[in-house]
Amino acid sequence: MFSDIFENVKKICPIIHNITNYVTVNDCANILLACGASPIMADDIEEAADITAVCSGLNINIGTLNSRTVSSMKLAGKTANKLKHPVVFDPVGAGASKLRTQTAFDLLEEIQFTVIRGNISEIKTLISGSGTTKGVDADMADKVTEANLDDAAEFVKAFSAKTGAVISVTGAIDIVADASKAYCIRNGHPMMSSITGTGCQLSAMTAAFVTANPEQPLEAAAAAVCAMGLAGEIAYQRLTPMDGNSSYRNYIIDAIYNLTPAQLEKGAKYEVR
Amino acid sequence: MFSDIFENVKKICPIIHNITNYVTVNDCANILLACGASPIMADDIEEAADITAVCSGLNINIGTLNSRTVSSMKLAGKTANKLKHPVVFDPVGAGASKLRTQTAFDLLEEIQFTVIRGNISEIKTLISGSGTTKGVDADMADKVTEANLDDAAEFVKAFSAKTGAVISVTGAIDIVADASKAYCIRNGHPMMSSITGTGCQLSAMTAAFVTANPEQPLEAAAAAVCAMGLAGEIAYQRLTPMDGNSSYRNYIIDAIYNLTPAQLEKGAKYEVR
Amino acid sequence: MFSDIFENVKKICPIIHNITNYVTVNDCANILLACGASPIMADDIEEAADITAVCSGLNINIGTLNSRTVSSMKLAGKTANKLKHPVVFDPVGAGASKLRTQTAFDLLEEIQFTVIRGNISEIKTLISGSGTTKGVDADMADKVTEANLDDAAEFVKAFSAKTGAVISVTGAIDIVADASKAYCIRNGHPMMSSITGTGCQLSAMTAAFVTANPEQPLEAAAAAVCAMGLAGEIAYQRLTPMDGNSSYRNYIIDAIYNLTPAQLEKGAKYEVR
Numbered sequence: 001m002f003s004d005i006f007e008n009v010k011k012i013c014p015i016i017h018n019i020t021n022y023v024t025v026n027d028c029a030n031i032l033l034a035c036g037a038s039p040i041m042a043d044d045i046e047e048a049a050d051i052t053a054v055c056s057g058l059n060i061n062i063g064t065l066n067s068r069t070v071s072s073m074k075l076a077g078k079t080a081n082k083l084k085h086p087v088v089f090d091p092v093g094a095g096a097s098k099l100r101t102q103t104a105f106d107l108l109e110e111i112q113f114t115v116i117r118g119n120i121s122e123i124k125t126l127i128s129g130s131g132t133t134k135g136v137d138a139d140m141a142d143k144v145t146e147a148n149l150d151d152a153a154e155f156v157k158a159f160s161a162k163t164g165a166v167i168s169v170t171g172a173i174d175i176v177a178d179a180s181k182a183y184c185i186r187n188g189h190p191m192m193s194s195i196t197g198t199g200c201q202l203s204a205m206t207a208a209f210v211t212a213n214p215e216q217p218l219e220a221a222a223a224a225v226c227a228m229g230l231a232g233e234i235a236y237q238r239l240t241p242m243d244g245n246s247s248y249r250n251y252i253i254d255a256i257y258n259l260t261p262a263q264l265e266k267g268a269k270y271e272v273r
Numbered sequence: 274m275f276s277d278i279f280e281n282v283k284k285i286c287p288i289i290h291n292i293t294n295y296v297t298v299n300d301c302a303n304i305l306l307a308c309g310a311s312p313i314m315a316d317d318i319e320e321a322a323d324i325t326a327v328c329s330g331l332n333i334n335i336g337t338l339n340s341r342t343v344s345s346m347k348l349a350g351k352t353a354n355k356l357k358h359p360v361v362f363d364p365v366g367a368g369a370s371k372l373r374t375q376t377a378f379d380l381l382e383e384i385q386f387t388v389i390r391g392n393i394s395e396i397k398t399l400i401s402g403s404g405t406t407k408g409v410d411a412d413m414a415d416k417v418t419e420a421n422l423d424d425a426a427e428f429v430k431a432f433s434a435k436t437g438a439v440i441s442v443t444g445a446i447d448i449v450a451d452a453s454k455a456y457c458i459r460n461g462h463p464m465m466s467s468i469t470g471t472g473c474q475l476s477a478m479t480a481a482f483v484t485a486n487p488e489q490p491l492e493a494a495a496a497a498v499c500a501m502g503l504a505g506e507i508a509y510q511r512l513t514p515m516d517g518n519s520s521y522r523n524y525i526i527d528a529i530y531n532l533t534p535a536q537l538e539k540g541a542k543y544e545v546r
Numbered sequence: 547m548f549s550d551i552f553e554n555v556k557k558i559c560p561i562i563h564n565i566t567n568y569v570t571v572n573d574c575a576n577i578l579l580a581c582g583a584s585p586i587m588a589d590d591i592e593e594a595a596d597i598t599a600v601c602s603g604l605n606i607n608i609g610t611l612n613s614r615t616v617s618s619m620k621l622a623g624k625t626a627n628k629l630k631h632p633v634v635f636d637p638v639g640a641g642a643s644k645l646r647t648q649t650a651f652d653l654l655e656e657i658q659f660t661v662i663r664g665n666i667s668e669i670k671t672l673i674s675g676s677g678t679t680k681g682v683d684a685d686m687a688d689k690v691t692e693a694n695l696d697d698a699a700e701f702v703k704a705f706s707a708k709t710g711a712v713i714s715v716t717g718a719i720d721i722v723a724d725a726s727k728a729y730c731i732r733n734g735h736p737m738m739s740s741i742t743g744t745g746c747q748l749s750a751m752t753a754a755f756v757t758a759n760p761e762q763p764l765e766a767a768a769a770a771v772c773a774m775g776l777a778g779e780i781a782y783q784r785l786t787p788m789d790g791n792s793s794y795r796n797y798i799i800d801a802i803y804n805l806t807p808a809q810l811e812k813g814a815k816y817e818v819r
Contacts, residue, residue: 021587023571023587026299029469033518041336046370050370096596196575244800247796247797250519252519257517257518298569307791307792319644323644323645524788526790527788527791528788
């Protein structure tokens, strides 16, 4: 199944509009090209709607948000909703500042996202503001482990039910869920956290995958997570003793470039709960 | 001839002011250093004229334009014109949004460019607005091929005559032309399009080449195109089975770093029409 | 001693708030991760104080300053001062435009820096405006050499006494000094100047080192300079004939990733004057 999903990305070559941070933007562009998609980066409000319209999917990332770009995110998101284009949201750093947290809440309020992808702490921040629960800290651990995986999966499903978006939570174990089904994914390597932007890159790639597979956003988002994790594994195998996080960054993008749909199918490590 | 042109870059080490997009800016800076030039990136209107004045060439790229930076581009461009510094224009995405197209037209109106470098679609957008022709789409194909090369070269020459700028159109076959002479260049490799920013990098390097060779903007722009294409060929040879577009990006900049004027002379594949 | 300082970085994993330029920001983030620290990039005034507060150190770099980000730098700097967080200042391009020079003076006036790190030309610009001296050009050479090293060290000490900051001047010979003691450092390789952003990366890493070693800012800043230089030496050894400045950039970050405290201790080449 994941092989067909990835095949569609390569066949359709979706153009993805990215309003994203300036830290990892180059890597996001290169990983989109690596997986077979095409990136456009454009964050000015004067062109946000135009660019959204010429693309087929949208990726919003608040990593270096400012008042100018937040307005563009809102306009682009609403435009994408009108055009029925998939929209991915990466709430980078939600919880770290009032601006980020409030912006994330506002975006959730005004835009219907197809996928929300973040780490557990960001997703918990979103959940806390969405009114789905009280006492998040008590209810959901700070880390997804084998011990709390079932509980975590239920939590993520509940947030998906509330938002109508597929929720993609990445960490040592990744959970990608809609309201009724959770993919628990065990691809990846711990060294990925020593590179800036593997999360941002995954969000961009997720936008490509769901855009090329509009009927299966859950499976497409899960496939993107598996692809990124698998690339992290392949790239890790390639490291020489002198290589570090900078070469690892290049090798991960290279691995996506060389990954075939069949390899993704074979290498994806997941179970459904 | 191209060897002398490249030699001048290495001898003069021109400092190039870049107002460029945040996606590929790091690669632009590194390729300028690789070819022997020096980059300064500065996009605030409060310093645009000052920085243009301490540099000897200017590179304007609208890849992630916004209202703040467009004003800086205009001021920097006019300052460079007054100081008789070469100015290169890269109309990234002209045609993709009204803002980009209109900004490109405005810049063409207000600034005398030394070189305009873009892909065929961007250049066609500029031509359509410059009043040189009607029915661009009918007159000029979307791709330069052996079959339409003569027609395309005439088209590019006509646009050069209209604008007074050398026009550098890159694609499978590149055309670099002034009003009377067109270099048709066959360096490069298709995989270059799987990296973000090879065009941006070429524009930056073109600025270095024309700045170091102010009497020969046509030849300098053609030499830059050959250098970039040759670097793409050399870097491609170096790829191992695990390498992908991210390593390829590094190898291209590395190839420019190691390219000698003699190698450029020998490796340049062009004819004049 | 440098081994303990570096050990502290790895033990404490300080989170560093960076308001820095968009040219080299990705490399700054990756080198912070490589040395064991954690980066946050945030430049909007609405969140600058919040982010400073959740971090333990601040790195201000004016490489692509604009009016929006300068306000954020000031607010973040004052917040860090109030919270007694170390603050590093990289006055990129001070002297190249009135805006940069004036902004640098303003920041010096309003913020108490822990370390100021720049090249000799930038530091001379700061000194000229700080009232410590007349005729800087006559008094301090444009390049630190063996012949003028004693004079240069005295100059740097005097500027440290005036500002209360450790001054870190990098070049062929680096000088890191407080009012009474100057580390003269001979690590590094000339090829480092062919990469954009080794200075920016060093400033980011300096912030991590002083944040993890708040009682020894002088030694911590000197250790960071030695680490960066040593990484430049190790990475240079690794270069193959086809490698150039782009691979060298990756190898330097890789070398920081693999550098151990013991190797830093052993490889640091300095004397105290």
